Amino acid sequence: MTETRIGFALTGSFCTFEKAFAQMELLSDKGYAVTPIMSENAYTTDTRFGKASDWIERAERVTGQKVIHTIAQTEPIGPRKLLDLLIIAPCTGNTLGKLAAGIYDTAPTLAVKSHRRNGGPVLIAVSTNDALESSASSIGRLMGRRGMFFVPFEQDDYRGKPTSCVADFEKILPAAQAALEGRQLQPVIF
Numbered sequence: 001m002t003e004t005r006i007g008f009a010l011t012g013s014f015c016t017f018e019k020a021f022a023q024m025e026l027l028s029d030k031g032y033a034v035t036p037i038m039s040e041n042a043y044t045t046d047t048r049f050g051k052a053s054d055w056i057e058r059a060e061r062v063t064g065q066k067v068i069h070t071i072a073q074t075e076p077i078g079p080r081k082l083l084d085l086l087i088i089a090p091c092t093g094n095t096l097g098k099l100a101a102g103i104y105d106t107a108p109t110l111a112v113k114s115h116r117r118n119g120g121p122v123l124i125a126v127s128t129n130d131a132l133e134s135s136a137s138s139i140g141r142l143m144g145r146r147g148m149f150f151v152p153f154e155q156d157d158y159r160g161k162p163t164s165c166v167a168d169f170e171k172i173l174p175a176a177q178a179a180l181e182g183r184q185l186q187p188v189i190f
């Protein structure tokens with residue numbers, strides 16, 4: 001049996017990187033061939049949650065592959081049919097907005113366009129404080145689009161941050177298995 005190939009794209013929700021990397025590790029341990037992808041912001045920004053060079057080194061160690069972070073590196077994904085599934089985890093409000101509007105000027109967003117060229121499934125793990133504000137329309141538009149699936153998400157702090165939503169990163173594996181079968185894991189909002 002051939003290996004299932006998964007692109008794992010990280011965008012700049014730095015506070016969820018630790019949780020995202022745990023799932024990248026799990027997917028690799030389960031035998032998936034994981035290709036790490038990072039937005040330019042994720043690839044270059046040091047924050048209080050960690051240094052960019054450390055995240056890059058960890059992604060390359062876990063997957064055994066160099067991190068894709070430019071549009072030139074991303075473009076062949078579609079033409080060469082390089083992936084079976086593309087995961088964006090975490091997915092920022094910025095990236096949600098771009099995808100909803102058809103803007104493809106980062107490695108993760110162009111990966112979506114390139115992968116969708118072949119009709120491949122895309123799985124999104126939302127993590128943004130404006131999920132129920134300006135990003136609500138982006139999420140709604142993407143949910144109605146063919147081939148787009150969501151990792152189940154919740155309001156993570158409805159008192160302190162009433163418009164914030166975060167995916168349950170531990171559901172990435174079952175959500176990925178469902179997306180590979182063309183199904184949305186339910187309940188998508190819990």
Ligand SMILES: Cc1cc2nc3c(=O)[nH]c(=O)nc-3n(C[C@H](O)[C@H](O)[C@H](O)COP(=O)(O)O)c2cc1C
Nearest residue numbers: 011012013014039041042047092093094095127128
């Ligand atoms: C420390 C830090 C934490 C951030 N956390 C988030 C977040 O959780 N969700 C989000 O949508 N944006 C967050 N941002 C803002 C994004 O990084 C910013 O909108 C950026 O343009 C996203 O670009 P990208 O989607 O191409 O990675 C954060 C920024 C910083 C510096």
